Amino acid sequence: MKFAVVVFPxxxxxxxxxxxxxxxxxxxxxxxxxxxxxxxxxDGILLPGGFSHGDYxxxxxxxxxxxxxxxxxxxxxxxxxxxxxCNGFQILLEAGLLPGAMLRNESLSFICRNIGIKVRRNxxxxxxxxxxxxxxxxxxxxxxxxxxCDDQTYEALxxxxxxxxxxxxxxxxxxxxxxxICNERGNVLGMMPHxxxxxxxxxxxxxxxxxxxxxxxxxxxxxxxxx
Amino acid sequence: xFKVKVFxxxxxxVLDPQGKAIQQSLASLSYDEVEEVRxxxxxxxxxxxxxxxxxxxxxxxxxxxxxxxxxxxxxxxEEAVR
Numbered sequence: 507m508k509f510a511v512v513v514f515p516x517x518x519x520x521x522x523x524x525x526x527x528x529x530x531x532x533x534x535x536x537x538x539x540x541x542x543x544x545x546x547x548x549d550g551i552l553l554p555g556g557f558s559h560g561d562y563x564x565x566x567x568x569x570x571x572x573x574x575x576x577x578x579x580x581x582x583x584x585x586x587x588x589x590x591x592c593n594g595f596q597i598l599l600e601a602g603l604l605p606g607a608m609l610r611n612e613s614l615s616f617i618c619r620n621i622g623i624k625v626r627r628n629x630x631x632x633x634x635x636x637x638x639x640x641x642x643x644x645x646x647x648x649x650x651x652x653x654x655c656d657d658q659t660y661e662a663l664x665x666x667x668x669x670x671x672x673x674x675x676x677x678x679x680x681x682x683x684x685x686x687i688c689n690e691r692g693n694v695l696g697m698m699p700h701x702x703x704x705x706x707x708x709x710x711x712x713x714x715x716x717x718x719x720x721x722x723x724x725x726x727x728x729x730x731x732x733x
Numbered sequence: 734x735f736k737v738k739v740f741x742x743x744x745x746x747v748l749d750p751q752g753k754a755i756q757q758s759l760a761s762l763s764y765d766e767v768e769e770v771r772x773x774x775x776x777x778x779x780x781x782x783x784x785x786x787x788x789x790x791x792x793x794x795x796x797x798x799x800x801x802x803x804x805x806x807x808x809x810x811e812e813a814v815r
Contacts, residue, residue, distance in 0.1 A: 563774075564800055571797060600800065607802035614750050654747060654803055679748070 507722050509535040510548040512578070512594075514558035514569045519591065523554040523702045530705035531718045540572040549725055550587040551578055553594025555647070555700060565608055565650045566596030575601050587631055587721050588694040592648055595686075595696030604687055604696045605663070606655035612679030616649040620710065622674035623685055623699055630688060631724040632695045633670055635716045641674060642713035644699035651698040653680040653687075666690045671697055735780045736813040737790055741799045741806045742773035779813065786810070 509527050513520045520537060527535035535552075538545065545551055558569035569575075575597070582588045582603060590598040598604045611617060620643050625636040636642065655663070660681060663669050671686035678698075686697030701714030743749050752770040759767045776798055783789065790808060799806040 563797070567797060567800070599802075605802075607800050609747065609803065610750055612748070612750050614754055652750075656802075679750075 507533045507549045507725050508547065509533065509550045509552055510538045510545050511535055511552045511554055512540060512574055513537050513554070514540045514556070514572060514593075514597075516558045516560055517554050517556035517593070519555035519593075519700065519702060522700075523552050523591070526702040526705045526714070526718060527552070530715055531722065533718075533722060538574065540569070540574045543573050543577055545574070545577040545581045548581070548586075550589070550721060551581055553578070553588070553590035553597055554702070555592030555594060558593055558597065561593075561650075564596075564600065566593060566598075566600040569593070569597040570600035570602075579603065582689075582694050585691065585693050587725070589632065589717075589721070590694075590696040591700055591702060592646075592651070592698055595698055596650065598694065598696040603694050604689060605659050606653055606681075606687070608650045609652040609654050609679070610650050611648070611652050611677070616647075617651075617677050618647040619645065621646050621677060621699065623713075624672045624674055625670070626672055627667055627670050630670060630692050630695075630720075632688070632717055632720055634724060635720040642716070643704070643711045644701060644714055645703045645711075646677065646699050648678070648698055651680065652678045653684045653698075655681055663687060668692075670695060671699065734782065734813045735786065736811045737778040737780050737808055738811070739776040739778065739790075739794060739798055739806060739808040740773060741776065741794075741804050743771060744803055744805050747803050 511523045524535050596608050625640045628636045628638045668687050672683040673685050676683045688695045701717040704711035704714030751772045756770040794806045
């Protein structure tokens, strides 16, 4: 499976993401610069964390207007997996691919530590290798991860089963402990925790690798069925 | 040439931890009459004369300068001499 790791000026988890795919997952991945306009050669799109455009104006606001985002939208519409982590999640929100917005953490502090995350749904292409309701450990590292949406949007998220991950102990003030949500179709996921930083037991946790393995296994299945 | 002053504020009902921290600091400076602080952004644009000026400014605000999920905006247009 061939992944694109989209690089914005100010991305800083792009190399971790590439490492997670090529070394831990043993699949293919290439960097794609934010001014590119075609992602059709790739089977999956990854938007890494960091501080795109210095987080000026709002986190992800400028990244969301980059030329590459039209291509991300096109591939998402084809049903390909699109994963945005941390700043990548913020970009997906600002680009309107996912509902809601990010606010400063309630504490106003930048929080960087391992944290318990509950898998709320394991029947998606991103979570199928987790147990339903399983608690996993993933690192978070953000200053603006306080997910906000209005009541109507929250009801829609619940109704359509779009909440995939919640915090066991809410660190940042997110509405209803939300840590990760997907679109209605289930192929675009945004999450604040960093699965790409939890792919080797030597570094503390392999709970993130399971997410990438789920993506690959689902992709393989659908491509074996189609051919 | 026009000077457009755009004011972006957090929507009512959206928590503003920054404003809260400032309010607490003001209180510790004994300005305890301040009941609430809300922090916003001020953006100044120098804009050439063009048709549908206001329509385009609204679009700029909706698309980039403000995030309609959490923020409101308003603006003032002044004629500017350079």
